[in-house]
Every structure is written in C-alpha cells, then in structure tokens.
Amino acid sequence: MLSKKTKYGLKALSFLATQKDKDPVQIAEIAKQENISQKFLESILLTLKRNGFLGSKKGKGGGYYLLKEPKEILMTDVMRVLEGPIAMVPCVSLNFYEKCEDCPNEHTCSVNKLMLQIRDSTLQVYRNNTLADILN
Amino acid sequence: MLSKKTKYGLKALSFLATQKDKDPVQIAEIAKQENISQKFLESILLTLKRNGFLGSKKGKGGGYYLLKEPKEILMTDVMRVLEGPIAMVPCVSLNFYEKCEDCPNEHTCSVNKLMLQIRDSTLQVYRNNTLADILN
DNA sequence: TGATTATCCTATTAAATCTATAGGGTAATA
C-alpha cells in the first residue's frame, strides 16, 4: 500500500509543476487544492526540501517552489525519499540491503527470487518516469 | 514492505513443494525448518487451505500438503490471498477497485498514472511465475 | 521598527495494522 505521505508528496510536486510561473506557492493553497491536511503536508514539503527537490521562501509572498525542471525530477529519487526502499524485502534492496535474520541462504530462497524480479520491474518503471511524465 | 505473513506463506508453500513424496507435513516441522513462529504459521496455513492451495489431514501422520502441482500454482493468486491487493492504491486495483475519496478526477491524477504502470509491471511478474518457478 | 505572514521544528497523540501468543475445541488415527 502506498503511504499517504508519498501520495500527498507526489500530488504536491505535481501541483507545483503545473504552476504557470515559478512563484512560491503557500502550503495552505496546496493543501486546499489537493485536499490534504495542512500540517501533515507541511512536514512532507519539509522533507522534500531537505532532499533537494524544493526551495522555500518565508514571509509574505513566500511558499514552496520546484528547484528543478519537472523532467529532471526522477521518480526513483522521489519514491526513495518519500516511501523509502523500493524493494519489498531488505535482502533484495540496492540502497538499503540487509540480510534476513531468519533466512539461512538467500540464494536458495524463493521469496528472494520472486522479490528480486519485482524490484527490477518496479525500478524500471520509476527510472522511466520523471515528474513531467506523470503530469497531464 | 512485504508482510511476514506473505513471506512465511511463500516459504511454507516452497517447502511443501520440495517434499519428495506427497505425504502431509506437520506445521511444527515446517515452522522449525523455516524458522517461523508455529502459532503464526498455523493461521497462515489455514488461510492457504481455505483458499484452495493446501489440503490437510488431522490426527497422527497428519499435516498439510499441496493440492496442486507447483507449476499450477500462480503467484498472482498466492499474493492476492496472502498480501491482499497487488495495486498500491485502490483506484488502480483490478480486483479491489475503489475511488479515492480525496481525488476529484483519477484520470488527471499523477499518482494514478504512476501507480497504474507499477500495477501492470508487478502483475506481469506475478503472472509469469508459478510456485515451481521460484524453487531451486 | 513593528506588525504580519509563512515557513521551520519538536513533541505528542490517535488510529491502524501487523505479529505473535494463549487456550482450548474438533476430528482422525491407531
């Protein structure tokens, strides 16, 4: 299941990407337009800022804005920041690899074998999509 | 993240599939061999039985056994029973479709657009794998 | 300079889900 955090984060990025000019947009407006709890969105946007996707401006006329062109923003990166590891089990994760403590040998593990394929196909989709690709 | 329920279920199915004969295997033995909490495994096997994957026999010499050949057991079916919907959001689910209450139009929704691709690629992997395919 | 605006930050709570355990019931076997 996709977390609300990721869902809201993607919606916020999309919303910012469809703005005509590059003026900052207030959290309140994004929250209202996308039906998101403002406070929750606040923390999500902060995460996106800290990870280099967004810039912000305080005070009157302030808000958030994209730091890069939508076509330069890869879904692989966005998903890793918002949702965490792309792999469904740590033992097939590229960036967050961990050995399963209960599994004697992952090379003979059927779960590993299946989830490796899922990781690859999922990664292929994310690598093939930028923020620009999922807009209308 | 893959739930332990699914992980254990897949391991149990694999274990049963690699048995030489088709004699029933006790829960206790599967649990021991695969490092799974016996009581937890008990409920998982029950689920697999209720959904037509396993048969069981009570009393001495009893246990669980596969009802079908490994190559007849599709990962699509196993995953739906153990893990639930394959789609990451209900609005792109084939078998568990639900409209997002916060989303005005899913056809212009970027989350929908991305998750539709994920669903398709994930489904393709599961459809392409039977229990026999993930064994060693 | 001071009022206003809006982001920044930490802590906490509420809800949901997942994982595991407890304890006994039921059916089959020998």
Next chain:
DNA sequence: TATTACCCTATAGATTTAATAGGATAATCA
C-alpha cells in the same frame, strides 16, 4: 480411548502511519 495434529477465536504487544498542537524563526512591508 488415548494420542496426535489441525481448527478456531480472542487478545495482547509492537510497530508504523497519520494527524495535531504549539510555538520558534525568518522574511516582508508599511
């Protein structure tokens, strides 16, 4: 009829997710 092993419900503990509260900080503008 004793033993074995699955069957079933309820519940507790742990973890994660989602949301809220309350204020601190920085920028703007009159």
